[in-house]
Amino acid sequence: MGNDLWKLTAANITDGIASKSFSASEVVRSHLQHIEKVNPKVNAIVTLDEEFANLQANDVDKRVKDGKELRPLEGVPIGIKDTTAVKGIRTTHGSKFFEHHVPDTDDIIVDRIKASGAIILGKTNTPEFAAGGNTFNDIFGATKNPWNLSLSAGGSTGGGAAGLAAGMFPLASGTDLGGSLRIPAAFCGVQGIRPTVGLVPVGPKNLPFQSLGVSGPMARNSHDLGVLLEVMAKPHHLDPLSPGFGFELTQEKNHKELKLAYVNDPVCIGIDNDVADKCQKAVHDLANLGHKLEIIEIDFSEGREAFEILRAQSMVNGFLDYVEKLDQMGENIAGNIKRGLDQSSLDVARAEVTRGELWKKLAAVFTTYDALVTPTLPITPFPFEENYPKKIDNKPTRSYIDWFSTTFVFSLFGVPALSVPAGLSNNKLPVGLQIIGPHFSENRLLRLAKNVEELFPIGFPTID
16 A cells, blocks of 8 residues: 555545554655656646655654654645745745745744644745746746646646645645635645635734735645644734634534525626536535525626735735836736836725625625535636636636636635535536635535535546
């Protein structure tokens, strides 16, 4: 079994280590051998630290031998997004400015991941400063989709999603401002959850009060996703948005039926027919399990412009030290900052008013329904050489992020949103189903994700 340990879930690994069926060192060896085989084709991991991985595995094995209490992710390999600081491991943010940067401290979530017993293998690829829905940068190049190596893995946590799909690790960390956990999860056929804002503390950071960007987990199944979220989501005194409590993964005793609202095109962008068909089948199959389903019409399209304005403002806030260096940055991040500099206070004020009005609309949905379900994305993956699709439904996209407005409009509201595979398209590519719930309803979303994953198992892709 040793050579196939890379195929195991996180739960399989912790159970096997606890029962002494195999060691953490054997788990790491299997993953490193598999990474050596597939990563040159996919380019998911950009900094691999084999020595550190083996040291961590040895520590786990000693802990088991000494009979110490085992931790929730004991011996489970994980990939960390290259925007998240790991002490002693190069962290570039996909930017030439940080090409040789090695942090001397850990991010809050990395502290927690280490304390959980997980084994950090290295850093996963990201677009420059995580700006974009396609993962490429001038340091490491593009990450390819394991289901079709000519296509995009999505972004900005594209390295994490592609690595999961390709079997390089069973868990990954990521971030999500406009969809960066959900987009690549949909394209690569894995799961990613954007938690309620504040639930997973972010930082240390210079802008602790910003409410668009979050950190969160990715995995190949809902249980592993929930365990990693539980590890990440605990209060922290440096995050002022932290609610003062964490997340506890629960198995609901009362499997009551849930009332679901499905909207096919929440932002009026146009949804590919194949994507729409797969998502509609998924929600009807959920209804066949006992959940109540209503197909509704609701329009969040005004959020497209509002989000772009608020995102641009957040980019200026976050990159004040770089406003004189835009010529040294890629077109995506530089364009965001420039837009933020060019827009007016009135633009920002109007965007906030729109955000508030749209929140009332979503809050009204949650007074009637337990969750809102949509396609995660309007399309299946496009060629990785393209920065972004220039047209959706034969209509020009307005910017490099407009095509994933199905995810980013829900970032405006701070609510949890999860992407889970709803099967494969007619051309054998993953299709993501997005499940959105009220604040702090993560357990509900994970329960629905489990239903979907059992209905539509897709397995591993064949990587030629």
